[in-house]
Amino acid sequence: MNIFRANFWFHYAGPQAFYGLAGRLWPCFAALAAVLGVWGLWLGFMVAPADAQQGEGYRIIFVHVPVSWMSMVIYLAMAFWSVLGLTFNTRLSGMMTRALAPTGAMFAFLSLWTGALWGKPMWGTWWVWDARLTSELILFFLYLGYIALTSAIDDQRRGDRAGALIAIVGAINVPIIYFSVKWWNTLHQGASVSLTKSPSMAQVMLWGMLLMAMCFWFYTIALVLFRVRTTILQRESHTAWVQAIAQEAA
């Protein structure tokens, strides 16, 4: 097994090999997500002090920022798999993109939901049509559009390719969301964490938020691996190995 050889990667791009690999990996990621989630919530709710301006209300940050990051990261991951799928015509790529979409939609919804619950007490409104909020709403609709389109096309491989186009074209929206607070005047505050300057928040708050972000990352990986295994079984149901698994699980 040599990860520096193309053969290794094409081996695991095959559904049967990937099914086994994903089955070994997802419990590890799920366990990591659980540990990091407990740790992050502990820091966020039991250790971090109240905020000077927002009191205890700021604690929504421990879920709002991580879910918003995930909603963007997952869309980029879908675009990445779509590029691979259209380039190499690997079957796994479309399945991975499809497995990512529901979780991405969920995080986009949660970003809007927790944002509304944060906006109401701090800005005095659940919603404003400003650049950050509107572009995140568009991201949510892109996820729904992807899911609707791919499930409406009966030929799965054609559905994969049509979906790949939405995933790739829609990815333009992700940097727009990210930079919207810089490019336009908006009610939404600037980035909480940036690569170019030190974070504008206390250490323990920052750690709580980063741990929650890692928790959601690992949760997503675990769930997507689990979900893609189901899709693999479905699409490979004509093969002997899937038949063996189905009868074994009885």
Add this chain to the structure above:
Amino acid sequence: MIWDSWNQFWNMGGYGLYVWGSMGVTVACMAIEVWQARLARKQLLTQLRAEYEGNL
């Protein structure tokens, strides 16, 4: 410990509805998603077994 009582914890300095509304819906969505993924796998395996047995 930063809280004096459970009451204070749940009240969140008056922001309880907003903080717990965010946390609660997030946890609920994730729980539903996990449950759905497990159900989909179980249903597929049941369906596949029925198909294979029909073929025998």
